[in-house]
Amino acid sequence: MSCHRYQSQLSLNLDGRLSSARRESLMQHVDSCDVCSRFWNELQAAQRLAMRLPQQQVSADFRSSLFERIHAGEGTPEAVFREPIPTTTKVRYLLSGAAAAAALLLVFDLWRGPIDNQDFNVGGGTEQVADNGGPGTFLRPLSPASLAEISAQTVAHGVNDLRQRQRSLSNRLASEPLPQLRQQMEPKLRALRGSAHAMRWMSEKRIIGMPADLRAAFDTVEEVVSSVQGAKNRQELQAALERLTRIQPDQFVGEVDVLCCDQEQMFTELFSGYAQRQNPEIGLVVKVLKTDNQLLPGQPSNGSTYMFLQRQTTGSQTFQLQIRMRHSEPGDQADNAIPRRLQRRN
Amino acid sequence: MTTANRSLPEPDSLELVAFNRAMSEHADGLKSFAARMLSDNLLAEDVTQDAFLALYRHLSQVPASAFRPWLYRVTRNLCLDHLRRRKFKLRLFRDVEKDDDRPHTPEDLHGDRPDQVAETREAQEAIDEAVDKLPPRFREAFVLCEMQGLSYEDAAAILGIPVKTVSTRLFRARQRFRAAVTEHLQL
Numbered sequence: 128m129s130c131h132r133y134q135s136q137l138s139l140n141l142d143g144r145l146s147s148a149r150r151e152s153l154m155q156h157v158d159s160c161d162v163c164s165r166f167w168n169e170l171q172a173a174q175r176l177a178m179r180l181p182q183q184q185v186s187a188d189f190r191s192s193l194f195e196r197i198h199a200g201e202g203t204p205e206a207v208f209r210e211p212i213p214t215t216t217k218v219r220y221l222l223s224g225a226a227a228a229a230a231l232l233l234v235f236d237l238w239r240g241p242i243d244n245q246d247f248n249v250g251g252g253t254e255q256v257a258d259n260g261g262p263g264t265f266l267r268p269l270s271p272a273s274l275a276e277i278s279a280q281t282v283a284h285g286v287n288d289l290r291q292r293q294r295s296l297s298n299r300l301a302s303e304p305l306p307q308l309r310q311q312m313e314p315k316l317r318a319l320r321g322s323a324h325a326m327r328w329m330s331e332k333r334i335i336g337m338p339a340d341l342r343a344a345f346d347t348v349e350e351v352v353s354s355v356q357g358a359k360n361r362q363e364l365q366a367a368l369e370r371l372t373r374i375q376p377d378q379f380v381g382e383v384d385v386l387c388c389d390q391e392q393m394f395t396e397l398f399s400g401y402a403q404r405q406n407p408e409i410g411l412v413v414k415v416l417k418t419d420n421q422l423l424p425g426q427p428s429n430g431s432t433y434m435f436l437q438r439q440t441t442g443s444q445t446f447q448l449q450i451r452m453r454h455s456e457p458g459d460q461a462d463n464a465i466p467r468r469l470q471r472r473n
Numbered sequence: 474m475t476t477a478n479r480s481l482p483e484p485d486s487l488e489l490v491a492f493n494r495a496m497s498e499h500a501d502g503l504k505s506f507a508a509r510m511l512s513d514n515l516l517a518e519d520v521t522q523d524a525f526l527a528l529y530r531h532l533s534q535v536p537a538s539a540f541r542p543w544l545y546r547v548t549r550n551l552c553l554d555h556l557r558r559r560k561f562k563l564r565l566f567r568d569v570e571k572d573d574d575r576p577h578t579p580e581d582l583h584g585d586r587p588d589q590v591a592e593t594r595e596a597q598e599a600i601d602e603a604v605d606k607l608p609p610r611f612r613e614a615f616v617l618c619e620m621q622g623l624s625y626e627d628a629a630a631i632l633g634i635p636v637k638t639v640s641t642r643l644f645r646a647r648q649r650f651r652a653a654v655t656e657h658l659q660l
Contacts, residue, residue, distance in 0.1 A: 134648075138640070138647055139644075173647065173650055174619060177620055177650065180620060182504075182505045183504040183517060185504050186518060189500060189522065190496060192522070196522070203530045204551065
């Protein structure tokens with residue numbers, strides 16, 4: 128290992144982030160390397176300097192003037208929750224965005240029926256996942272802001288894509304068997320509908336706020352895609368597709384305010400809601416794993432499905448909330464089955 | 474500063490107790506963080522107050538255990554908003570503010586010899602400057618973790634980045650800070 132690598136380890140060591148074995152090995156190197164030894168001493172001294180820098184102190188009337196503002200009825204400053212999430216027609220198709228959107232569509236489309244065996248880790252960090260983006264795809268952390276951004280981009284991109292393929296779709300509609308055409312379109316439609324639904328759900332739950340016209344645009348997409356999926360014959364499908372392709376992608380330009388910064392709150396609501404659905408085909412098991420790989424009791428369910436995402440707590444422990452989606456299988460036991468992939472990942 | 478009134482329930486007594494405690498525990502740290510981001514102590518106090526105002530209005534939605542990272546996250550958003558809208562500020566006034574508003578170190582108050590006091594102040598200014606000169610992304614991680622003592626996980630939640638990114642930025646910040654203050658290090 129190069130001295131640079133050792134020095135990055137020393138930075139971790141300063142914060143007590145290394146195991147005792149690794150720390151011992153690191154200190155052995157420090158004892159034998161003048162460069163790293165000097166770096167270590169200087170790192171500690173620099174930290175002492177930084178920690179001795181005086182703190183700012185709020186003024187003596189901070190509390191009283193704050194309560195004056197509160198009692199005067201002053202509301203929340205608009206900028207408090209603003210994490211601008213511009214959605215534009217120039218959406219680049221990011222693998223990470225697509226993979227997370229695929230996970231999103233699973234989250235919001237549980238009732239749709241059979242789902243392919245797929246594991247998604249939509250947590251942050253550098254964990255690699257094997258998903259439809261291919262191995263090595265990094266998924267973005269699903270904070271409310273990124274969830275809204277991914278959803279909005281998926282809708283804008285999906286609508287744009289359908290508009291551009293309008294002519295070829297019409298030709299295929301005239302010539303291809305309907306079931307085949309439906310099957311091919313279904314994944315994209317589900318992603319569109321799931322993402323639009325996600326925006327509506329987050330808006331209803333006051334997780335995000337958006338202008339009325341932007342909200343209406345997402346509602347329209349959800350409604351029209353439903354019509355496409357529910358079309359009984361070729362004529363109905365044609366009409367619904369035409370409605371869909373008439374939606375202008377620039378309707379999705381706007382700013383979305385993130386009202387809820389609490390990722391835990393958002394996902395607790397989301398998953399507890401689905402855990403109660405008791406779908407006989409697809410259930411939901413929420414497993415909470417500590418970082419040392421011990422299982423803690425999760426929410427009970429019919430035991431056949433798990434999903435993965437990462438949750439960070441403010442306490443001394445970091446929990447990884449892991450969930451995976453798959454079919455029910457005979458012999459599944461609630462809460463006891465530990466998927467092998469889950470074990471290997473940790 | 475624009476405001477938006479949202480109709481949210483008034484906090485109950487338990488929530489108020491938690492709120493007051495949070496103010497006692499975190500106000501100074503938040504102001505320090507904001508001051509580092511904005512390089513403006515007066516504005517930092519306004520931003521800190523805005524953050525607590527927001528918390529008060531959303532007490533029913535934020536668990537007490539999450540106050541600290543929530544407040545830091547909100548403070549950061551407010552600072553970023555100010556930075557985006559900031560107009561050019563003359564350096565002259567910034568220097569004046571520094572002299573008036575910078576908190577005093579214990580050494581300043583000991584009544585030591587003027588030359589010693591000047592030397593200490595000079596060292597402190599150099600160290601201050603070393604922090605302020607860190608690139609913004611490194612500075613955030615450095616201030617939160619090194620100076621405010623937040624965990625990597627809390628900093629990651631506040632900044633909206635993975636934990637590993639926090640550790641990388643902190644390491645790089647430490648490298649630069651160490652290099653900038655070498656002559657002031659007491660080994």
